[in-house]
Amino acid sequence: MGGSKELIPNPQRGLTVATKRDHWSRLCILNILLYLMRAKRAEISTEDSNPLSLILNMPELTQSVVTLIDEFAKLPGIGRKSAERLTYHVLRMHRNEAMALAEAIRAVKENVRYCRKCYNLAEEEECTICRDLQRNQDLLCVVEQPRDLIALEQAGVYRGLYHVLLGRIAPLDGIGPEQLTLDALVARVRQGGFKEVILATNPTVEGDGTALHISNLLGDLPVRLTRLARGITPGSVIEFANKEILADAITGRQDF
Ligand code: ZN
Numbered sequence: 001m002g003g004s005k006e007l008i009p010n011p012q013r014g015l016t017v018a019t020k021r022d023h024w025s026r027l028c029i030l031n032i033l034l035y036l037m038r039a040k041r042a043e044i045s046t047e048d049s050n051p052l053s054l055i056l057n058m059p060e061l062t063q064s065v066v067t068l069i070d071e072f073a074k075l076p077g078i079g080r081k082s083a084e085r086l087t088y089h090v091l092r093m094h095r096n097e098a099m100a101l102a103e104a105i106r107a108v109k110e111n112v113r114y115c116r117k118c119y120n121l122a123e124e125e126e127c128t129i130c131r132d133l134q135r136n137q138d139l140l141c142v143v144e145q146p147r148d149l150i151a152l153e154q155a156g157v158y159r160g161l162y163h164v165l166l167g168r169i170a171p172l173d174g175i176g177p178e179q180l181t182l183d184a185l186v187a188r189v190r191q192g193g194f195k196e197v198i199l200a201t202n203p204t205v206e207g208d209g210t211a212l213h214i215s216n217l218l219g220d221l222p223v224r225l226t227r228l229a230r231g232i233t234p235g236s237v238i239e240f241a242n243k244e245i246l247a248d249a250i251t252g253r254q255d256f
Contacts, residue, residue, distance in 0.1 A: 119164040136160040138195040168210040
């Protein structure tokens with residue numbers, strides 16, 4: 001009998017449902033208005049506390065800002081968006097902090113040069129490693145870039161000397177042997193005094209090619225030539241090593 005009840009129009013019930021719906025809608029609208037008001041107030045207070053945000057919200061950027069964005073965008077790994085973020089960060093920095101950054105860039109360009117012996121970065125004629133007579137003068141480690149030298153130094157095991165090539169032979173990039181510091185390397189080794197030259201170029205096709213080229217250049221000299229050991233990374237397992245890594249590991253195996 002409940003079905004017949006539903007068929008009877010009930011104006012009172014309809015009114016109640018409509019009133020509840022209106023009430024709910026009004027509540028929602030009120031909440032939205034309150035939220036918008038609070039958001040607007042927060043925005044205004046942020047702008048008040050930081051006048052730069054007014055500048056940053058300007059659709060037209062000033063020439064200085066555009067220039068800084070352009071300069072940041074030239075850095076490796078920095079896209080346009082990141083360049084903008086860095087510029088805005090500089091604008092928000094305290095004046096002293098920003099000036100310290102500018103001064104650090106200026107000092108690097110004016111004070112840092114290549115060591116005359118090994119082509120590491122130096123602020124004197126010779127770098128701190130070449131001047132350190134406590135280091136093993138029998139060992140010479142050949143690396144591609146100063147950052148490779150820093151990485152090896154941070155490993156804290158090697159205590160010999162270095163020679164930085166300032167690149168690697170890369171025919172596809174138009175970099176030939178004459179653009180590296182190979183003449184200086186050969187002259188250094190020819191002078192004698194080294195018992196071992198470690199070829200620590202990167203384990204890439206170009207790094208291997210460069211090491212091979214150096215081994216040909218130094219082949220006639222009475223010095224032991226070695227290459228950095230390669231193989232399975234500590235903490236990894238053989239199952240997941242690729243075949244190049246496994247080939248290196250087998251070839252470069254050591255006495256147990
Ligand atoms: Zn040096």
